[in-house]
Amino acid sequence: MPRKLSALDPQRLDNQICFAVYSAAHAFNRVYKPLLDRLGLTYPQYLVMLVLWERDDVPVKDIGEKLFLDSGTLTPLLKRLEAAHLVRRTRSSEDERQVLISLTPQGHALKEKARAVPQSILAASDCSVSELVAMKDEIVALRDRLNAVIGE
Amino acid sequence: MPRKLSALDPQRLDNQICFAVYSAAHAFNRVYKPLLDRLGLTYPQYLVMLVLWERDDVPVKDIGEKLFLDSGTLTPLLKRLEAAHLVRRTRSSEDERQVLISLTPQGHALKEKARAVPQSILAASDCSVSELVAMKDEIVALRDRLNAVIGE
DNA sequence: CCGCATTCAATTGCGAACAATTAAATGTGA
């Protein structure tokens, strides 16, 4: 009978990388919360703003592809950003199916106020930049392998 | 003016480890979905079952500490597991404030049916066990450092 | 023993996340 096999038991919570990732995501969320509260954003809203700060006037679909989110998540989220006067939602005239998301002046201005956020996160990570970059690349590679098997 | 600094821009989406973790968590969720559907569980419910398969008759608080979740999340989730006849919820007689969660026979039996899940995830990860263990340990260490700064 | 803080679960309200469906616009083939 196994006695000290717990360190190898694949059915054990602490041996599962998925739980490590899951709980790390929540930990990030909790660290971000007070920083983003000051900006009036939730974390997913912050991600959308990051996308828009890189490229403005983007269809909902493109945002979804960048963030791996669908319209069921994005539509209400974008309506809240619109209600907060950070973005505008306009039907494309070329393709009436698309809704283009563009930044308002307030949305643009928020980028400056958000500049300190990544530094705060880096500090909370208590880790060198190079270590974080290496981890990030590994996690992204894992994510992409997982996403690859979704469509069989 | 910066031209090719995007690889260093800390405000760029793809440079943020938090987004890597966030999107990897969702990717795991999508891979788990079809596997857990067969067990009639969601991913957070599966995590609770993993805890209970390790130790039965646990107060809600202990489950919350293991999974970093609070009663606002766990109470309704546990009620759904109870409705599915996988767990029982009983007030502790020693301390009437506590609700003890115990497995039903069906709940116990589900552990066998769930045995194949970690292997499927490993296969989807397309990665050696030792690599995954190393990544897991790094991510857990990062998570614990993040959680450490929450309470200042 | 009593008053009071603490602990624990439950509740309420809001914002994701996603499956499934709907509806409108567009593209394509006969």
Add this chain to the structure above:
DNA sequence: TCACATTTAATTGTTCGCAATTGAATGCGG
């Protein structure tokens, strides 16, 4: 041109996740 499939958002319904509050049980100091 017209039937039909595809694309794109929006909608509906269920489940998380958490902040804030509530209420009951417990523990502690005086």
